[in-house]
Amino acid sequence: MITFKNIFINVVIIILLTTLSSSSFARVIHSERSLYRNIIVEDKNDLRCLKFNVKSSKTNQSCMLKGEPDKLVFNYTKLVFSSLLMIDNPKNVLIIGLGGGTLSNTIHQLYPTAKITNVEIDPAVLKVAREYFSFFENDNITSLVQDGRIFVKREGIKKKKYDWIILDAFNGDYIPEHLLTKEFFEETKKILSANGIISANTFSISQLYNHESATYYDVFGDFINVSNQENSNRIILAGHQKLPDSALIESRIKLLDPQLKKFGIDIKSISKSMVSTKDNIDWPKNTKVLTDQYSPANLLNL
Numbered sequence: 433m434i435t436f437k438n439i440f441i442n443v444v445i446i447i448l449l450t451t452l453s454s455s456s457f458a459r460v461i462h463s464e465r466s467l468y469r470n471i472i473v474e475d476k477n478d479l480r481c482l483k484f485n486v487k488s489s490k491t492n493q494s495c496m497l498k499g500e501p502d503k504l505v506f507n508y509t510k511l512v513f514s515s516l517l518m519i520d521n522p523k524n525v526l527i528i529g530l531g532g533g534t535l536s537n538t539i540h541q542l543y544p545t546a547k548i549t550n551v552e553i554d555p556a557v558l559k560v561a562r563e564y565f566s567f568f569e570n571d572n573i574t575s576l577v578q579d580g581r582i583f584v585k586r587e588g589i590k591k592k593k594y595d596w597i598i599l600d601a602f603n604g605d606y607i608p609e610h611l612l613t614k615e616f617f618e619e620t621k622k623i624l625s626a627n628g629i630i631s632a633n634t635f636s637i638s639q640l641y642n643h644e645s646a647t648y649y650d651v652f653g654d655f656i657n658v659s660n661q662e663n664s665n666r667i668i669l670a671g672h673q674k675l676p677d678s679a680l681i682e683s684r685i686k687l688l689d690p691q692l693k694k695f696g697i698d699i700k701s702i703s704k705s706m707v708s709t710k711d712n713i714d715w716p717k718n719t720k721v722l723t724d725q726y727s728p729a730n731l732l733n734l
Contacts, residue, residue: 457476458474458475458476458481459474459475459476460472460473460474461473461474461475461480461564462560462563462564464556466554466555466556466557467554467555467556468553468554468603469484469485469554469603469604470484470485471483471484471485471554471556471557471560472484472485473560473564475498478497478498478499478500479495479496479497479498479505480495480496480497480498480564480565481493481494481495481496482494482495482531482532482557482560482561482564482565484602484603484604485604491602491604492506493531493532493602493604494506494531494532494533494534494561494565495532496532496534496565496566501566502537502538502541502694502695503694503695503696504534504538504695504696504697505534506534506665507660507662507663507665508633508665508667509534509535509538510695510696510697510698510702511658511659511660511665511667511702511705512535512598512600512631512633512667513538513688513692513695513697513699513702514631514656514658514667514669514699514702514703514705514706515596515598515629515631515669516542516684516688516699517676517681517684517685517688517699517703517706518629518656518669518671518672518675518676519595519596519627519628519629520684521543522539522543522546522595522596522628523543523545523546523547523595524546524547524549524593524594524595524596524625525539525543525546525547525548525549525594525595525596525597525598526549526551526587526594526596526597526598526623527539527548527549527550527551527598527600528551528580528583528584528597528598528599528600528601528611529551529552529580529598529599529600529601529602529633530550530551530552530557530558530561530567530575531557531561531600532560532561532564532565532567533550533561533562533565533566533567533568534565535598535600536548536550536567536568536573537566537567537568538695539596540568540572540573542691542692544572545572546572547572547574548572548573548574549574549575549576549594550573550574550575550576551575551576551578551580551583552575552576552577552578553577553578553579553580553601554577555577558575558577580599580601580611581610581611581616581619584616584619584620584623585619587623588619588622588623592623593623593624593625593628594623594624594625594628595625595627595628595629596628596629596631597620597623597624597628597629597630597631598630598631598632598633599611599620599630599631599632599633600633602633606638606640607634609727609728610724610727612640612644612647612722612727613647613722613723613724613727614647614650614651614721614722614723614724615723615724616724617647617648617651617652617670618651621651621652621671624671628671629669629670629671629672630652630668630669630670630671631667631668631669632648632667632668632670633665633667634666634667634668635664635665635666636657636659636664636665636666637664640722641666641715642715642716642719643719643720643721643722644668644722645709645713645714645715645719646715646719646720646721646722647721647722648668648670649709649713650721651670652670652671654708654709654710655668655669655670655708655709656668656669656670656672656675656706656707656708656709657669657706657707657708657709657712658702658705658706658707659705660705669706675706675708681703685699685700685703
């Protein structure tokens with residue numbers, strides 16, 4: 433016998449299920465097995481995320497707000513723009529590791545005439561970035577499917593130079609081992625312009641923290657850590673061995689602040705998170721440098 437109570441209970445159940453499916457659970461809109469990993473694109477309300485599903489984890493690689501695609505979602509992408517307090521008007525930008533193409537899109541909006549080269553080892557990631565994350569390409573923005581280490585080595589042979597090099601390659605577990613060694617950083621340093629900057633995305637809680645720090649220091653000397661207490665992101669700025677003076681930083685903040693606000697970047701706050709390793713070395717002096725012969729990166733990070 434159907435009663436008002438039964439109808440009410442059924443309606444409540446339907447509402448609860450609808451609410452859960454629309455707000456609590458992500459909807460997979462694309463999945464595929466690439467040459468390197470399982471790739472998943474998920475929608476959860478207004479948020480769209482690219483995920484790599486590997487044996488040890490399922491990690492977000494890139495996310496965007498569909499209603500506000502210009503606004504950056506990840507803290508680390510915001511911290512990367514601390515680089516602009518170190519350099520002026522970069523003309524040649526190299527990004528190793530594409531993700532959804534967020535960094536490339538943002539930099540292009542800031543510097544429309546800059547030449548941006550994106551290097552991504554996985555062709556499936558490039559395809560997904562184009563189809564699901566509004567990754568933009570034109571005559572000034574190129575994308576190459578290639579291993580970042582090989583690309584950097586070949587650019588060095590051709591004596592190419594870049595004003596801003598962003599190291600943002602992840603395989604789903606951590607930074608690939610061959611992109612963490614002294615030899616790779618030396619090759620990268622060769623293609624950095626005289627006043628250029630390298631921005632490396634890494635983590636402050638990684639078991640590799642000391643090894644990474646020692647390796648960057650061995651190649652570049654003093655570098656700058658950019659991090660905050662709210663999360664585990666760490667951006668390493670290498671190339672410049674000291675911070676610009678406070679007057680220059682303030683003038684750059686004043687110029688950049690209105691430009692970066694549309695992307696959700698508070699450059700003034702980020703500037704306060706920049707700490708040089710000069711007089712602030714926080715790793716043991718005997719820490720072993722990572723090399724092509726000694727680079728158990730993924731093992732140490734487990």
